[in-house]
Amino acid sequence: MEQQGGAEVLSQEDALSRPGPVWLRRFGGPALSVLMLCLALWALYRLAGEVSYHQVGEYMHSLRRGRIGQAIVLTALGYAVMPLYDLFALSAIGRKLPRPRVALISFISYAFSNTLGMAMLVSGSIRYRFYIQAGLSTMEVAKVVLFCTISFWLGLFTITGVTLLLVPIPPGLPLAPARVLLGVILCAIPLLWLLGGVLLRRPIKLWRWDVRLPPIAIGLRQIFVGALDWGLAAAVLYALMPSAMALHFGSFLAIFALAQIAGLISHVPGGLGVFEAVMLAGFGATGNHALSAPILGALAAYRGVYYLLPLCAATVAVVVREARGLRQAALLSPWFNGLLPPFFAGLTLVSGAVLLFSGATAALPGRMELLSDLLPLPVLEVSHFLSSVIGMSLLILARGLQRRLDAAYWLTLVLLIAGAVAQLLKGIDYEEAGLLVLLAVALAPAHRLFYRRASMFEVTFSFGWLLALATVLGCTVWLVFFSYQHVEYSRDLWWQFSFYHGNAPRSLRALVGATGVALLFALTTLIRSARLRPTLPDEAELARALPLIKQFPSAQAHLALMGDKSLLFDADNKAFIMYGIEGRSWVAMGDPVGRDDRARQELVWTFRERCERGGGWPVFYQVNPADLDLYLEVGMSLLKVGEEARVQLEHFNLDGKSKKTLRGTVNKLTREGLRLEIVPTEQVPALLPQLKPVSDAWLRDKRVREKGFSLGSFEERYLSRTPMAVVWHNDKPVAFANMFLSESMEEASVDLMRQLPDGPAGLMDYLFVELMVWAKAQGYRWFNLGMAPLSGLQSRRQAPLWNRFGALIFGRGERFYNFQGLHRYKDKFDPEWEPRYLAVPGGIALPVVLTNVASLISGGLSGVVRR
Numbered sequence: 001m002e003q004q005g006g007a008e009v010l011s012q013e014d015a016l017s018r019p020g021p022v023w024l025r026r027f028g029g030p031a032l033s034v035l036m037l038c039l040a041l042w043a044l045y046r047l048a049g050e051v052s053y054h055q056v057g058e059y060m061h062s063l064r065r066g067r068i069g070q071a072i073v074l075t076a077l078g079y080a081v082m083p084l085y086d087l088f089a090l091s092a093i094g095r096k097l098p099r100p101r102v103a104l105i106s107f108i109s110y111a112f113s114n115t116l117g118m119a120m121l122v123s124g125s126i127r128y129r130f131y132i133q134a135g136l137s138t139m140e141v142a143k144v145v146l147f148c149t150i151s152f153w154l155g156l157f158t159i160t161g162v163t164l165l166l167v168p169i170p171p172g173l174p175l176a177p178a179r180v181l182l183g184v185i186l187c188a189i190p191l192l193w194l195l196g197g198v199l200l201r202r203p204i205k206l207w208r209w210d211v212r213l214p215p216i217a218i219g220l221r222q223i224f225v226g227a228l229d230w231g232l233a234a235a236v237l238y239a240l241m242p243s244a245m246a247l248h249f250g251s252f253l254a255i256f257a258l259a260q261i262a263g264l265i266s267h268v269p270g271g272l273g274v275f276e277a278v279m280l281a282g283f284g285a286t287g288n289h290a291l292s293a294p295i296l297g298a299l300a301a302y303r304g305v306y307y308l309l310p311l312c313a314a315t316v317a318v319v320v321r322e323a324r325g326l327r328q329a330a331l332l333s334p335w336f337n338g339l340l341p342p343f344f345a346g347l348t349l350v351s352g353a354v355l356l357f358s359g360a361t362a363a364l365p366g367r368m369e370l371l372s373d374l375l376p377l378p379v380l381e382v383s384h385f386l387s388s389v390i391g392m393s394l395l396i397l398a399r400g401l402q403r404r405l406d407a408a409y410w411l412t413l414v415l416l417i418a419g420a421v422a423q424l425l426k427g428i429d430y431e432e433a434g435l436l437v438l439l440a441v442a443l444a445p446a447h448r449l450f451y452r453r454a455s456m457f458e459v460t461f462s463f464g465w466l467l468a469l470a471t472v473l474g475c476t477v478w479l480v481f482f483s484y485q486h487v488e489y490s491r492d493l494w495w496q497f498s499f500y501h502g503n504a505p506r507s508l509r510a511l512v513g514a515t516g517v518a519l520l521f522a523l524t525t526l527i528r529s530a531r532l533r534p535t536l537p538d539e540a541e542l543a544r545a546l547p548l549i550k551q552f553p554s555a556q557a558h559l560a561l562m563g564d565k566s567l568l569f570d571a572d573n574k575a576f577i578m579y580g581i582e583g584r585s586w587v588a589m590g591d592p593v594g595r596d597d598r599a600r601q602e603l604v605w606t607f608r609e610r611c612e613r614g615g616g617w618p619v620f621y622q623v624n625p626a627d628l629d630l631y632l633e634v635g636m637s638l639l640k641v642g643e644e645a646r647v648q649l650e651h652f653n654l655d656g657k658s659k660k661t662l663r664g665t666v667n668k669l670t671r672e673g674l675r676l677e678i679v680p681t682e683q684v685p686a687l688l689p690q691l692k693p694v695s696d697a698w699l700r701d702k703r704v705r706e707k708g709f710s711l712g713s714f715e716e717r718y719l720s721r722t723p724m725a726v727v728w729h730n731d732k733p734v735a736f737a738n739m740f741l742s743e744s745m746e747e748a749s750v751d752l753m754r755q756l757p758d759g760p761a762g763l764m765d766y767l768f769v770e771l772m773v774w775a776k777a778q779g780y781r782w783f784n785l786g787m788a789p790l791s792g793l794q795s796r797r798q799a800p801l802w803n804r805f806g807a808l809i810f811g812r813g814e815r816f817y818n819f820q821g822l823h824r825y826k827d828k829f830d831p832e833w834e835p836r837y838l839a840v841p842g843g844i845a846l847p848v849v850l851t852n853v854a855s856l857i858s859g860g861l862s863g864v865v866r867r
Contacts, residue, residue: 057364059297063240071239071305078232079310082110084225086127089147092218097134104317105130111314115307123148147222154190154219155226156264160257161186167250169282194219230257237302242294245283255282275299315347341449345402347439348394348412353472354432355391355419359384359510360479362503363427371428372499381497381506383425388476388510390419392517395469400456403605409443409450416440452602453571457524460612473518480507534566534581541567542721545576548594554624555740555749555784557593561721564708565589568607574599577607580709585852586616589710591627604630608841619849620839622710622787631839639838643823645785645831646747649776652783652830654769662828665762666769672729672760676770678739679724687724688716691736694754701757709856712738712752725750727767734759735767741780748775749784768829787836788823 083099083106090097108130109123124145131141164183196213214222234256238249259278266274276299283295363371371380393415400408417440420433461469484504487493496505537545542560545567549557560567565578575594580587588607592600604620611618620631621641628638654663679687695714699705706713719738727735735755741748750771755763772783840849 055293056297056300057362059242059294060301061364063297063301067239068301068305071236071301072309074232074236074239075306075310078229078236078306079107079110081225081229081232082106084221085148085151085229086144088151088218088221088225089144092147092214093140093143095136095140101134105134107310108314108317111310115311150193151222151226152229153226154193154223155228155230156257156261157186157189158223159227159230159253160261161189163250163254163257167254169251169254190219190223194223230260233260233306236306237298240298240301240305242298245295247283255279258282318343340446341404342402344439344443344446345398347442348401348416349398349468349472351416351419351436351439352391352394352398353475354435355387355394355423356472356476356514357479358423358429358432359388359391359426359514360476360507361483362507363429367428368499371425375425377497377499379425380499381502381509383422384427384506385510385513387419387422387426388514389517390415390422392473392514394419395472396517396521397456399459399461399465401450403454403459403609404450404452405456405459406447406450406453407456409447411456413440413443416443451598452605454602454606454609460609469518473515476511476514480511483507534568534579536565537563537567541569544569544573545593548574548576550743551595552593552742553744553746554590555742555747556590556622557742558722558740558751559589559710559712560593562708562712562715562718568603568610570594570599570603570606572596572599575603577603579607580856581616582852582856583848584616585619585849586611586614587619587621587709587853587856589621591620591623591630600627601630601633604634608634608636617849618841619853621853622836623839625835625837628837628839636839636841639840640835641838642787642789642836643833644787644836645826645829645833647772647783647785647829647831649772649780649783652772652776658830662765662769665765669760669762669766674734674760674763674766675728676767676774677726677728678774679726681721681723684722684724684738685716685720687726687733688719690733691724691726691754694733694736694756695752697756698754707857711857714752714754719752722751725767725771727755727763727770729759735763737767737771739771740784745779745781747782747784748778748780749786772829785826785829785831788826788833 080103083103086102086106087099090102105127109126112126113123127145127148128138128141131144132138136144161183164179165187169179193213194216197216197219200213202212213219231253234253235249237256238252241252256279259275259282262278263272263275276296279299280292280295283292394412397408397412397415401412416436420436420440423429423433423436484507487504493505494508496502537560542563545560549560559565560576560578565580567576567578569576574596575592577588577592579589586607592603594600594603608618618636620636622644623631623638631638653659654666692714712718723739723741725737725739726733735753737750737753739748739750748771753764753767755767768785775783838849838853
């Protein structure tokens with residue numbers, strides 16, 4: 001492919017298959033971000049050692065309305081400029097959308113990415129969702145995201161480099177001696193970008209991509225909009241800075257830009273802590289030590305104006321937009337159904353953090369004076385303590401909301417209202433109370449999204465979640481020590497109760513309460529009963545599964561009767577999953593079996609959580625397109641692994657020229673005395689000794705051994721559970737196949753197919769045709785011929801890496817497996833080909849999973865390389 005403005009974004013399938021230590025990719029990034037945050041907080045603590053929390057709060061409340069209004073206007077101008085990123089990107093790829101629609105998409109994406117960090121991932125995901133709705137292709141969305149990201153960085157490099165070259169920065173800064181060199185390097189990057197667009201007419205080959213640099217006009221647009229965006233962002237903070245700071249805008253802009261680069265490189269969400277530390281160090285180097293408290297106050301106000309206000313507006317815009325679409329559609333779309341639970345979980349996590357931070361800081365003196373006339377002191381003390389306990393509880397419940405737990409939904413609603421009341425009683429903190437009430441109002445009508453009845457203590461917390469909880473709690477501890485660093489500690493401090501002089505004791509007690517909730521939950525989670533490794537089903541379990549198998553539309557469910565896969569039932573025995581374990585892969589064979597959609601949906605969640613507790617990777621093999629939303633909902637990725645051939649029996653016949661060969665084969669073998677018999681299940685055990693020589697002869701002739709998992713084997717207990725189709729030549733069996741028959745009459749199929757090597761030519765054709773004729777006469781709708789692995793995968797250049805690799809194996813892998821021959825054989829029965837998928841979690845090593853699946857089917861790794 002060719003790109004305007006950069007290289008192609010890696011697809012998820014490519015990311016799964018990239019080399020490198022899995023643990024490093026999974027844990028390295030988050031751990032580094034937390035380390036950077038810790039270093040930044042330590043630096044802030046050292047730099048602001050003489051600053052009290054009251055001084056910071058006083059400056060924030062002393063800001064004139066005019067200056068706050070100026071900052072809000074500049075913020076609005078900045079966000080009004082941001083749609084130019086998208087408009088220029090769409091123009092560069094030759095697409096045109098209504099400007100109001102583009103402006104809304106841009107605003108929502110930047111409001112979230114500016115606050116949460118990881119701009120390419122966050123804004124890219126939001127743009128993908130909205131631009132796909134607008135009719136753009138996946139590749140076009142990738143080009144837009146990359147164009148905007150490059151413009152973002154080009155503008156930052158340009159404005160930083162030019163400022164460093166033209167404006168002196170304080171000599172006390174560590175980078176001051178290298179100001180000119182750094183400015184030249186930063187300015188060289190956008191200049192090279194522009195020159196590349198002029199001089200390099202042909203695309204540049206980067207690995208497997210062809211990258212075409214944009215023309216100079218497009219490059220200038222990118223630099224212009226990026227620089228203007230960053231200039232307005234700096235102006236917002238400059239408007240909030242103390243008037244006594246004798247620093248002109250140019251020097252301020254240099255420090256601001258360097259701090260933003262440091263924050264972006266740290267990968268801490270929003271550069272929180274890192275940006276503030278660099279800014280404070282920069283202004284401290286100017287000798288303005290007395291202004292440290294006002295500067296911190298200005299930075300806090302900047303976070304509120306430039307980050308939180310747009311985030312709240314974007315949140316309202318998303319909810320209103322999707323609610324309007326919901327009313328129009330009258331049904332929850334799969335995407336909307338998948339978006340809101342994580343969305344509410346994120347807002348609940350933020351609300352919990354707000355409560356903890358509020359409990360770690362002192363209340364405003366004026367509000368405390370009013371409370372002292374209205375409330376007794378014990379009510380204030382209890383409210384402050386409960387506020388932090390509720391905050392920690394909300395952090396924990398956020399994970400339950402993400403996992404769609406009904407109990408988490410109700411507890412969150414109750415705690416949001418209780419938290420709002422506690423905030424009003426502890427210090428008339430109506431701002432925090434309003435946030436909690438707003439979230440409760442938005443969450444209340446969404447009960448149908450939280451359908452799972454599992455216990456909160458059964459929920460697993462991933463490394464990322466544990467890190468997030470620990471980070472919020474750690475920041476709360478830091479905030480307590482920072483806010484009351486001038487209060488001398490003593491044991492009596494814990495037992496001091498006062499309206500006006502009890503802020504520090506209240507915060508310490510609240511911190512202990514929040515920590516206690518976290519430790520108590522961790523303890524109850526750790527001491528829960530250990531999960532045993534799965535065991536193979538006994539006859540009782542197979543008897544429980546049999547009614548579900550018979551009623552399930554897909555005949556593939558009969559594979560559970562092999563007994564070589566563990567069975568996981570839901571609580572009401574309305575559905576089950578059959579799965580095997582190989583290495584770290586817990587591989588489910590097909591979709592959950594059952595007619596109850598809610599039970600099947602719950603089982604996917606339960607299976608994933610069981611895998612997480614067992615340290616395994618959940619995998620679903622050969623899943624149906626109709627059930628893909630089950631796996632997308634839990635965050636799994638989908639890879640096409642082949643196509644399944646299904647013959648619609650209503651239209652099946654042997655008429656026409658295309659069926660001449662089949663018709664001739666059937667007529668010829670019928671004249672030779674072959675006949676098909678459907679042997680009932682109860683008569684199969686007595687027949688198996690006659691069929692065993694046929695199976696053994698077939699295995700010897702093909703030089704293969706018995707398989708498993710997704711294929712049957714000649715095992716007496718398994719074959720005795722299903723009817724048998726037998727082809728007789730006189731009184732001798734020459735071929736057989738065990739039959740999968742659903743009681744719903746939806747589908748008939750076969751599993752184990754064996755024939756005598758010296759049997760008549762066309763024997764299997766005869767078997768299949770006669771079975772289809774019989775199934776049609778019985779009233780079955782479909783006959784399933786099974787899957788053709790890797791068929792239907794595209795090898796085009798723009799196709800994902802997995803698709804191209806699979807297509808290559810399908811076309812050239814006949815030495816190892818008869819891929820094309822199998823597809824051609826099934827195709828002569830005129831089936832309808834339906835895709836089948838492999839559902840895998842993101843972030844795992846795809847080659848390892850594929851090896852594990854192949855090993856399960858082949859009965860071990862030796863079976864993968866040996867027929």
